[in-house]
Amino acid sequence: MIICIILIPLLAGILVPVLPFRKRSHKEIFLEGAVILNSILVWYLLLHHSESTFLLAHFTGDLNISFRVDGMSMVFAGLVSGLWPFATLYAFEYMTKEEHENTFFLFYTMTYGITLGIALAANLLTMYFFYELLTLVTVPLVMHTLTREAILASRKYLYYSLGGAAFAFIGLIMVIVYGTTTDFILGGVLDPGKIGDKNNILLLIYVMAFMGFGVKAAVCPFNSWLPQAGVAPTPVTALLHAVAVVKSGAFAIIRLTYYSFGTEFLYGTWAQTTVIIVVMFTIVYGCSRALKETHIKRRLAYSTISNLSYILFGAVIMTPLGLTGALTHLVFHAVMKISSFFCAGAIMHQTDKRYVHELNGLGYKMPCVFGIFTVSSLALMGVPGLAGFISKWNLAGAAVNSRNSLAYAGIACLLLSALLTAIYMLSIVVRAFFPGKDFDDGPIQNVHDPNWKMLLPLFVFTVFIIIFGLHSQPIVDFFYDVATGVY
């Protein structure tokens, strides 16, 4: 069953260029069907999961590829499978303007399976395996347009990701050697008997592995690939570079921190201090860069950088509450950011405009898109009543609760970042809706909202932003249960 849900997207992806589709709509139906079917299977699996581990293959020695559904996997797999059908729907419409559609959908759909593999991995090795595969599968998506810019971006993406994985790999080795097992067990698997006096080395390795996985999560100074990767088609930027790929990085860090090294080992050490400082810096850095950036997608990408570090900030507080906060933001940010990216994509698709200063007055021509963009901006800022407020609240609450003065400073970073978020997001909104007195709307006379395939996902995400904002208690409770190991 578990292997099934990883394989279905892979197969579906491979079949896209192979099968002879007579009409484009047939292909769409096939893909959407496969993706939805898979998502249903995922949800079924998550809701009826058993504790048992599914062993796929022995790798070498006692290392094996195996899968298991636990709380964390439920969160991530649930998130991914929830977003993918919508993103695919959106991609159909968006890709009408791009070339090499088949290649695109091939890799796009395969990525789904790989991401689920990361989510469902039962041990560090399996996760690492899928983590590397994810890099490889997504590279063709980044270089999809095959322009010089895209090539450079994908190159950088590869260097960064593979390089990061190399350091994460060292962490993997440490866990293999000093742990009792590589399986994910909440609280960590390190064996104090084996560690002996090597505490500091292990901590150093943890920091290295953190930075290694952090490459995907765009931790400063390893973030510059993300804005560049924005040359990819928007469905990719939105789903992969705001959710699947980057969240895999965050997910991996959470796994590493909570399930492999264990918070008990790390809490209060210099390693924790280091990573908190790095994360705090990234939060502020990402926002400031977003402020300076005038390309819409790159601006959002920088925003993602900052927001990813919110997640990591929660994670490195290293308390159950911190993890709860991190998970909350993991899920909520996914919805908010994918929504804003899709808006940006819709704008590009409808108007071919990609710089902030070109957006003047579009708000009245594309009210739905910009309305939704406004909602997601407000949510990202953390306006109460929308999803972003709740996740920030949980993060800050965890920071306050941790009684760690560095975490207090982290709260300040969060708020500073919120302010900057407001500036860079709302300046877009203001431009769109308040173009100024002498604005001439002649050139954009024919611009209008996109069709339902683009709007439906947007509306659904918006509804979720609001629902999460107003009634988050059940899901936050669930996250807390995950964080405390109930699931």
Added chain:
Amino acid sequence: MDFVCNFPFFSILLSLFSGTICSILPGRAAKVVNRIVIAAVGVMSGILLVYLLGTGESFVYWMGHFPAPWGNEIRAGVLEAGMALFFCIIMYLSMAGGAHKLFDEVEESKHNLYYILINLLLSSLLALVYTNDMFTAYVFVEINTISACGLIMIRQVGRTIEAAVRYMIMSLLGSGLLLFGLCIMYDLTGHLLMSNIKESVSVLIQTGEYQIPLIVSVALMCVGLCIKSALFPFHAWLPDAYGYSTVSSAAILSSLVSKGYIFLLIKIIYRVIGFDIFNNTRIIDVLFVFGLMGMIFGSLSAIKENDIRRMIAFSSVAQIGYIYMGFGMGTQAGMVASIFHILSHAATKSLLFIAAIGLTEVSGGSRKFIDLTGAGYRNKWAGVAFTAGSLSMVGVPLFSGFISKLLFAQAAVQVEGKMLAALIVLGISTVLNAIYFMKTVIRIYAVTGDTSYPCITFKDMKVHAVVLVLFVIVNILLGVSSQPVVNMIEQGLAMFA
């Protein structure tokens, strides 16, 4: 003694004689003979391996039935047989994959000469693998050098001759040192057979006599073999030699010849000096440091390189650095990792060379990156194979490179003091590998406006494509089911002692 025990001797002789026979055959026939010989040796090694795995212990074969310490001996264990089998597979694939290129690059009349050299090379490799006698080893090292030199210069252009000269000079320096070290060892122990030397050495160590000459001798042998296997900083000859010779030669040279020397070094470490004694010298630290430096600087040079073949050649420098780093750790695990990496690197590097030739073919024969743009689309098989090889080099799971990285890292963790350096350099080196290999992969999948070069389909290059696929399969086999191989290596090392 079972009949199977004759196989090592048979295979050495077979290849040696077939070399001689090739000299009077026309090119095409020589090719057939060569293939048959390689295949036959491969089969024999395979049978031997199975036999040895069955009996579980190594055997010694007296040449001409003269007993030790007078006679010349051949010794075969799991590791030797496995290595021989593997060498045959790689050599066969490399030959098959590069055959079509041979006709373009080598004069028609010299084809049979080429096969002579290959056969001689095979025999010398087999001898290096099997021999139990130090001086025999030296002689075959020289034969190996000569035939390798011939392989480099068989393509008669200025570069290759110059490369051959440089290669010769470095090799001769290396073998001179090896010979000198060997003589000192003989002086100290009075023996030439490895097992006998080892006994004497352990006696010497216990009595504490002749410590310095012993170390000098070991150091000389090590340095000699390091030079020959192009450990950083003795790698200056390598890029030209690998970069400009015909593709089969390059593949064989990089994946087998240097590995033969390394294997000899392993034998010396285990069978001549003794693993523990060797580890107590400072030599391993030196090897470790140079290994690490090789990993970094080899990759750095590769990054700067603008020629795909030379880039792959520089990458070999880095990979050899890995192997020596494994030696330098001075643990059984490190040694296992190194030996696995010998296999993994041999499989990958020859794949890369063969795939690279497929790519350059569709780019007007140019090896510059700028011309290779989009080559992956023009020759799909080579493109995919090159990508697979690159991923293996970078250490992506599923491929053999990952396993060797895993083994190295696991070995490193167990070594106090060297752990951090090894791990960090491993990480950095992976990053660097990623940079130059991925740069190339992306380059071959980028699109140029200029599509004047022809596309190649499967029909045009069946053999080439099949070889590439086989290489990839070997690679993935090593990557996925590495445990039997690792077990075998461990078993073989146990037989060494």
Added chain:
Amino acid sequence: MGPNLLVNYGEAVAAILFCIGFTNLLLQTNLIKKIIGLNIMDSAIYLFLAEKGYIAGRAAPIVTNGVTSVEAYINPIPSGLVLTGIVVSVSVSALMLSLTIRLYLRYHTLNLDEIAAQLKKEGR
């Protein structure tokens, strides 16, 4: 080791010769000089072996007038080794020389650096 070297002056000489040959092979730019260096190096090793095999007052290990006692002869193995070594050395020298001739025909110089410079000019 120092005093030993003084006593065993034969080995000392061999070592020194080896170093001379080695340096020549490594550092000379002229190919012929390199080959000469190679030969010096090899010969030094043969000297060393011969020195090792020699036992004062005994004859070469060739049975001449029916004396079969081991005590009469020096150790034959080093001599055998030297012979083998010479064969190897000769073939290697021959190969080197032939390579040198080819290079000289092509580039009209024996200087390796100059050849390298010309190669660079050729650009391939």
Added chain:
Amino acid sequence: MYLILLPILFPILAGVCLLVCRKDLSRKLLTVTTGTCLVITGALAITALTRVKQDFTLFYLTRTLPVYFHIDQISILFSLLTVIVFLCAGFFSFAYMKHEQKEKRYYGYYLMAFGVLNGLCFAGNLITFYLFFELLTLSSFPLVLHTGSKEAIMAGLKYLFYSLCGAYASLFGIYFLCQNCDTLTFTAGGVLQVSAASKDGSFFLFLAFMMILGFGVKAGMFPMHAWLPTAHPAAPAPASATLSAVIVKAGVLALIRVIYYIFGADFIRGTWVQTTWLALALVTVFMGSMLAYREPVLKKRLAYSTVSQLSYILFGLAVMNEEAFTGSLLHVLAHGFIKGTLFLTAGAIIYTTGKTKVDELRGIGKEMPLTMWCYTIVSLGLIGIPPTGGFVSKWYLAIGGLAGDIGIFRYLGPAILLVSALLTAGYLLPLTIRGFFPGTDYDYQTLQKREPCPLMTIPILFMTILSVLIGLFPTVIVDTLTDFVSTLI
């Protein structure tokens, strides 16, 4: 129960409907609709206010964060002010907005701001308050940048970002308070846990200071006052009126709620926080007046005046005794009406003459006598001349200051208030003087009666009267206030 929601939700929804509606409504229809909505909202709000002590939990954001409404005296005070000013300015704008574009958008945001302000007044705990505080910023900044000129847009953004900056600074405090208070419901005397206050006292003082600074942004307190003089002149006059009269008061309300209902006056009193706050308030009072004095543009001058006057209120809050607090509340009302009137008159002047600088307005009193009389009367009020509202409030403030246990500020405070009053006279009265006494060289031939239409004059007049009434019958208000003020101090 749900009645309390109506004055909040109804205008917000009405505003959203106006904004979303794509059809171009005719001007008349638009005016009528908006007018009706305003009146209905006013009526609803006042009905809701009659049910004092009513409280209502709408739902829970998270388990510890209820959205909770509660009406107390403070709510009533601020809500009344809001309703009156919004209605007056609303009707004024029906006339005024003729010469601006996109009226629909303006009315939409206007109504939303109205609803949000009601929500702010009724908010019963800190989270609900914060929610509406953010919404207020978001719904009111479009009013500022409404005219769409480059300066207006920049001013709007400046307002937005200053406000958000303040809001986030206070959110910093809220995060910590949430975990160290039993509840965030506004409770007289504070809810800070004793243990937390005693253990991390200095840290919580720091938090209090952060929140004062943060909410102080909205109230134009030094050093974060710079948005005010930019935003006011850029906005349409009725928007400036509500901004200055009510919206900036949200900052005051926030400070009252946080200091007196969350931290508790006792926690702050006598600490460095109080001292600094006093100092900042006084600096602002003086600086605002000085800047206003030097400012030639009428609306900007009024904006600086607002900066100064708001810090009167803050000074009163910072002193933390009954008299000063009463004075503050009175000044909230008085200043609300006065500044509302002033901005509306300024709007009327701009609307009729198109002139913005004080120097250009010679003889304006002859042209628009009614408007200018109102202007003069409320100016006197703002200066603090009896019997207007300003006198009473300043009297209480001064008394409170003198009675307060606040070290040097005990004398310094009232002194600065006096100096500032003089400056107030200095910057407000020149217009009156120039307006009514244009000088001998004034060309009476060109004079023409240009009194604006009743839609403009009536709101001005109404608010003028109210401001005078406060001055004449302060006891009504003071008496109702005293009881509950004593519970706070």
